[in-house]
Amino acid sequence: MAENNILSTAMENFSRASLMLKDEVEANLLAKLSMPRERVEFTLTPQLSDGKVHVFTSFVVRHSDALGPAKGGIRMTADVTLDDVTGLAMEMTWKCALIGVPFGGGKSGIVSDAGNLTPKDKETLIRSFVRNGLRHIGPQVYVPAPDMGTNETDMGHIKDTISFSHGQAITQGCFVTGKPVLLGGIPGRREATGRGVAMCVEKSLELFDIDTQKATVVVQGFGNVGSVTAQLLNEMGVKVIGVGDIEGAVYNEFGLDISALSKHAAQTASVKGFASASAISGSELLELPCDVLVPAATAAQITTDNAEQIKAKIVAEGANGPTTPEADEILYKRNIFVIPDILCNAGGVFVSYLEYTQETQQEQMTVEHVNSRMKKRITQRFEEVLRLANDRKMSMRDAAMLLAVRTVCNALKSRGYQP
Numbered sequence: 001m002a003e004n005n006i007l008s009t010a011m012e013n014f015s016r017a018s019l020m021l022k023d024e025v026e027a028n029l030l031a032k033l034s035m036p037r038e039r040v041e042f043t044l045t046p047q048l049s050d051g052k053v054h055v056f057t058s059f060v061v062r063h064s065d066a067l068g069p070a071k072g073g074i075r076m077t078a079d080v081t082l083d084d085v086t087g088l089a090m091e092m093t094w095k096c097a098l099i100g101v102p103f104g105g106g107k108s109g110i111v112s113d114a115g116n117l118t119p120k121d122k123e124t125l126i127r128s129f130v131r132n133g134l135r136h137i138g139p140q141v142y143v144p145a146p147d148m149g150t151n152e153t154d155m156g157h158i159k160d161t162i163s164f165s166h167g168q169a170i171t172q173g174c175f176v177t178g179k180p181v182l183l184g185g186i187p188g189r190r191e192a193t194g195r196g197v198a199m200c201v202e203k204s205l206e207l208f209d210i211d212t213q214k215a216t217v218v219v220q221g222f223g224n225v226g227s228v229t230a231q232l233l234n235e236m237g238v239k240v241i242g243v244g245d246i247e248g249a250v251y252n253e254f255g256l257d258i259s260a261l262s263k264h265a266a267q268t269a270s271v272k273g274f275a276s277a278s279a280i281s282g283s284e285l286l287e288l289p290c291d292v293l294v295p296a297a298t299a300a301q302i303t304t305d306n307a308e309q310i311k312a313k314i315v316a317e318g319a320n321g322p323t324t325p326e327a328d329e330i331l332y333k334r335n336i337f338v339i340p341d342i343l344c345n346a347g348g349v350f351v352s353y354l355e356y357t358q359e360t361q362q363e364q365m366t367v368e369h370v371n372s373r374m375k376k377r378i379t380q381r382f383e384e385v386l387r388l389a390n391d392r393k394m395s396m397r398d399a400a401m402l403l404a405v406r407t408v409c410n411a412l413k414s415r416g417y418q419p
């Protein structure tokens, strides 16, 4: 299987956990979890602003609903596949179980380059996805959220399309998270994933006895996750010495001015060309000497091609699946501390859970409340995973997967084995 395949990475991480659990969990139960519960592909044919009908492929996958309704974002990229969505849905199952929210794992995909659509056409496409996929979405079925290529605005349009389909201003319960606050979203959700990553980085700096004021960080990806992580770490006093995106990367050994970089990126749609920094390549960025490397762009960025060259002491996975299993082994042997995605970027889905409860109970939470609940949960789960990793002398990923898969198996057992 190709090394850089999202599904094969998810399957490999799961088979390692299955092996560790083989004496406590029945093999058939693990076999059940190796397969998605539902994989749906459907075609969208909206009429876009050029007056023509366009054809798009879209997917919804529910990997498991043992712990609750499937949860996970909508990925809108030109190359997303049904297998990618399946791997990502599987990963959501473990992420929700590990962070302790009552959701299963799901994901959806729309094959389109979000950046190439006008806002109006994107809205039309999102509404078409919802109308065609309506029977796969619901507070007790699958609850979407933002992922690569989708954002808060899109989630607002999803809520509106669903409400409209009922001829109402709102619907009972929460159909989608990551919405604008005015439409029942929760304050702090947009920053939640990056904030969770920054919390994990802070915990690991503490663990390695590295002073935040002296620490250096490199961030790959300057979208919602990477930019917030860089900003928050910078506010803590950490020096962000390198940042990159798909267009290019920039480096300043004395630390980049992240606020100025954010302004530059907002104006030019890239970090490339930022003054007071030198231009470097994407591969040089990953191999910079630093304390922490945050891959927050996309999958399969740390592979056998560069794992030996990574110089960071800590790798904090902001993206889903940025390290291939083969590279993972190399990093482990080289004593590089990897904070796995299912822990490191779980702040997003944790705050989605708060949004779900807020909407269900029709209450309002403050950003202080949201952030302090997230901090408490991430800290507690980080420590639990670390304890197991130390006790059993295994990687943080293996420990996190062991805890997560065991939780889902226990949920299945408690349900009494459904068909």
Ligand code: GLU
Pocket: 071, 072, 073, 074, 095, 143, 144, 145, 146, 147, 148, 177, 320, 345, 346, 348, 349, 350, 352
């Ligand atoms: N797309 C995000 C993730 O991969 C968030 C999912 C959610 O909030 O449901 O974790």
